[in-house]
Amino acid sequence: MxxxxxxxxxxxxxxxxxxxxxxxxxxxxxxxxxxxxxxxxxxxxxxxxxxxxxxxxxxxxxxxxxxxxxxxxxxxxxxxxxxxxxxxxxxxxxxxxxxxxxxxxxxxxxxxxxxxxxxxxxxxxxxxxxxxxxxxxxxxxxxxxxxxPKYFTSPQARSIYESLWGKELDPGNFTKWMVQQNRMCEVVEDAELSIRGELDAFAATRLARGRGLAGVSLAKAVPQSMIGVSPFIIAAGVLGAPLGTAVGAAAAGLVAYQAKPQPGRRPAWYTARRDPSHGHVLKHVYVPRPVWRH
The missing domain is CATH 3.90.79 (Nucleoside Triphosphate Pyrophosphohydrolase)
Known part of the structure; x- marks a missing residue:
């Protein structure tokens, strides 16, 4: 056959x-x-x-x-x-x-x-x-x-679900499901300090590979209002393209990403409680709850 x-x-x-x-x-x-x-x-x-x-x-x-x-x-x-x-x-x-x-x-x-x-x-x-x-x-x-990335916001996680389900989801219910019911992640205390430090460590490691640029600081170039804002933009400005662009883009994917500063209160940043590569089964499955329109 x-x-x-x-x-x-x-x-x-x-x-x-x-x-x-x-x-x-x-x-x-x-x-x-x-x-x-x-x-x-x-x-x-x-x-x-x-x-x-x-x-x-x-x-x-x-x-x-x-x-x-x-x-x-x-x-x-x-x-x-x-x-x-x-x-x-x-x-x-x-x-x-x-x-x-x-x-x-x-x-x-x-x-x-x-x-x-x-x-x-x-x-x-x-x-x-x-x-x-x-x-x-x-x-x-x-x-x-x-x-x-390692550091993320609740709206970033929610927008991934919204893109698959094709509807705007209730922010409060989503955060409660993710943070409290399933304990997938936790709030990062002193997020600005943590993200700055990891951006520096990431850039230093990448740049030191045969380039002799281990002393370059991404974090020192980041204004306080821009924490988490696309590191590839910051890196390109500090290091010049294409080197800075490549380093910053990698940092955006692995450390933290934010397209632009958000108005009002600074966002809460979260990080995973467990190794995300293992795909842990959740205690409470996700049930989409759209935003109520009045």
Whole structure:
């Protein structure tokens, strides 16, 4: 009995900053094409790992601090061929730089990153499977933490859910579910000091690798009102592009990110209570509660 050829497909998923500074969930498909490769003699996961290294987002290839966790989604028969779909959460800095290390805005990276909203995936079965996988993960586990930097705000986490469910969610209920009911994260005391220190440590480590620039300080260049605001902007100003842009973009994905200073009270910053790479099952599953309109 003849067997169908098997193709391994990888769907890198990231929280992508949109034009308003919110985070939306998107899948990496450069030029509208999936990362895929015919399975020959290797194990499927090894092929998937190599695909991510060879053809994944440029910045992901350079992040030695980041450890990918590939998740199998399912088998799907398409065009008389068996497809084995994997997905992986990548840092939100991944969409910010192009292959030449230049900073991009959403109008530029939208050709490579497809939003996983309902209308965006209707015609593509692989995108639909990826979307449903992440909806289930976000409802039942703390997978949202793998999509966020070490320090994040409640609105940033909530906007990822809003992008998948396609509705504005009640802020109070969401924060209560995340912080109190499931204890996924905790408030960071002295957040400004912590973020400044980690930005400095991150930059020093990255820049010291053969560049002799370990003394450069990102944090000292950050005004108090700009804590957490896109470190790639600050780094580019301090170090110059493209070096500063690349360092800052990596910091934005792994340390802290904020598109612009927020009016009013300074935001509360949170950090995960557990290692987000393990995907812990939640005690209370997520049930979307939209904002009430009067």
């Amino acid at each position: 003849p067997t169908l050829p098997i193709t391994v497909v990888v769907a890198p998923v990231s929280a992508v900053p949109d034009g308003d500074g919110d985070l939306v969930l998107a899948v990496y498909r450069p030029g509208g094409s999936w990362l895929k490769r015919r399975l020959e003699a290797s194990r499927p996961e090894e092929v998937a790992q190599q695909l991510l290294v060879d053809d994944g987002p440029q910045l992901v290839k350079d992040l030695t601090e980041w450890q990918p966790r590939l998740e199998p989604v399912r088998f799907e028969v398409l065009h008389d061929e068996l497809h084995l779909l994997y997905t992986v959460a990548v840092p939100l800095s991944a969409p910010l730089l192009d292959s030449e290390g230049r900073l991009q805005d959403i109008s530029e990276y939208k050709d490579d990153w497809t939003r996983l909203g309902r209308a965006d995936v209707a015609a593509d079965p692989l995108a639909g499977l990826t979307r449903e996988h992440w909806r289930r993960n976000l409802q039942e586990t703390d997978a949202v933490l793998s999509l966020l």
